[in-house]
Amino acid sequence: MGLAQRGMEERGLVTISLTNMPFVTEKIGVPRAVAVEFPFGMIWGRPGESQMHQDILARMLEAVEAIDAPGTIIELPYTWPEEDFRKRDWFPSEPTPWLASQEGINEMLEFLQHGDPLE
Amino acid sequence: MSVNSFKFMPRTLAESLKVWPYVDTSGEEIPWTRPVKPVGESKVALVSSGGLYHRDDVPFDLDRERREPLWGDPSFREIPRGISQQDIRAAHLHYENSHALKDYNCMLPLAALEELLADGRVGSISEYHLTFMGYQPRLGTFIRETAPRMAERLLEMDVDLVLLSSG
Numbered sequence: 001m002g003l004a005q006r007g008m009e010e011r012g013l014v015t016i017s018l019t020n021m022p023f024v025t026e027k028i029g030v031p032r033a034v035a036v037e038f039p040f041g042m043i044w045g046r047p048g049e050s051q052m053h054q055d056i057l058a059r060m061l062e063a064v065e066a067i068d069a070p071g072t073i074i075e076l077p078y079t080w081p082e083e084d085f086r087k088r089d090w091f092p093s094e095p096t097p098w099l100a101s102q103e104g105i106n107e108m109l110e111f112l113q114h115g116d117p118l119e
Numbered sequence: 120m121s122v123n124s125f126k127f128m129p130r131t132l133a134e135s136l137k138v139w140p141y142v143d144t145s146g147e148e149i150p151w152t153r154p155v156k157p158v159g160e161s162k163v164a165l166v167s168s169g170g171l172y173h174r175d176d177v178p179f180d181l182d183r184e185r186r187e188p189l190w191g192d193p194s195f196r197e198i199p200r201g202i203s204q205q206d207i208r209a210a211h212l213h214y215e216n217s218h219a220l221k222d223y224n225c226m227l228p229l230a231a232l233e234e235l236l237a238d239g240r241v242g243s244i245s246e247y248h249l250t251f252m253g254y255q256p257r258l259g260t261f262i263r264e265t266a267p268r269m270a271e272r273l274l275e276m277d278v279d280l281v282l283l284s285s286g
Contacts, residue, residue, distance in 0.1 A: 041214035047222030098188035
């Protein structure tokens with residue numbers, strides 16, 4: 001995501017991203033970002049939470065006008081409700097392939113140690 | 120940074136992301152385009168890495184990922200403005216897709232964008248929005264081919280401002 005954003009900005013587009021992994025976003029370095037502590041698959045809020053989707057979008061637009069230095073990440077004050085946390089319904093129902101077998105995990109470990117992300 | 124979404128992940132995944140071989144951009148400046156238009160006059164497009172696609176389009180290739188777990192489909196898709204919920208499909212083996220199949224706005228908030236247009240907060244909305252499937256350990260094809268094509272497509276549609284989100 002971050003690399004695609006950098007490429008778009010290089011071509012003259014104004015870009016901002018919504019991330020739940022500012023740890024990663026910071027490493028890659030993007031022009032503008034906002035961060036929320038929401039799970040993958042529902043990064044704009046739960047299905048049907050139209051007010052939350054709209055609030056995040058409005059904050060992103062404000063951030064576009066406020067951010068004046070590349071690499072800025074603004075944390076938004078939204079957290080996943082504690083009572084929802086117990087549902088753990090963001091885990092994929094089909095197991096992620098690389099985590100599903102010892103062979104996949106070994107292949108991933110090899111990649112983590114010696115892999116080339118640009119291959 | 121206080122935002123820590125590792126808590127939503129299985130431990131093995133969280134640990135792997137902490138030592139992931141991210142592309143090293145430390146020697147390059149972060150690109151920067153100074154906005155020439157106010158946001159309220161800008162044409163806006165959404166880009167999501169959540170694996171959504173139109174039901175008449177080709178799905179992201181999950182079968183190959185099931186066979187080769189370190190491969191991820193590097194292509195992108197277009198989602199027309201105003202797409203109905205029943206025309207949305209989702210293909211991402213790292214997210215729970217059922218939420219987006221109930222209401223795709225939790226990954227691609229087109230309804231919210233229409234509301235903000237009605238309030239005059241954005242100038243206009245792109246005819247198409249772009250999606251891809253964000254799990255790609257080996258990014259070569261995505262970086263060399265897909266990302267430049269996506270940028271080209273957005274420029275073709277005279278987009279000024281791009282709002283990206285990771286799922």
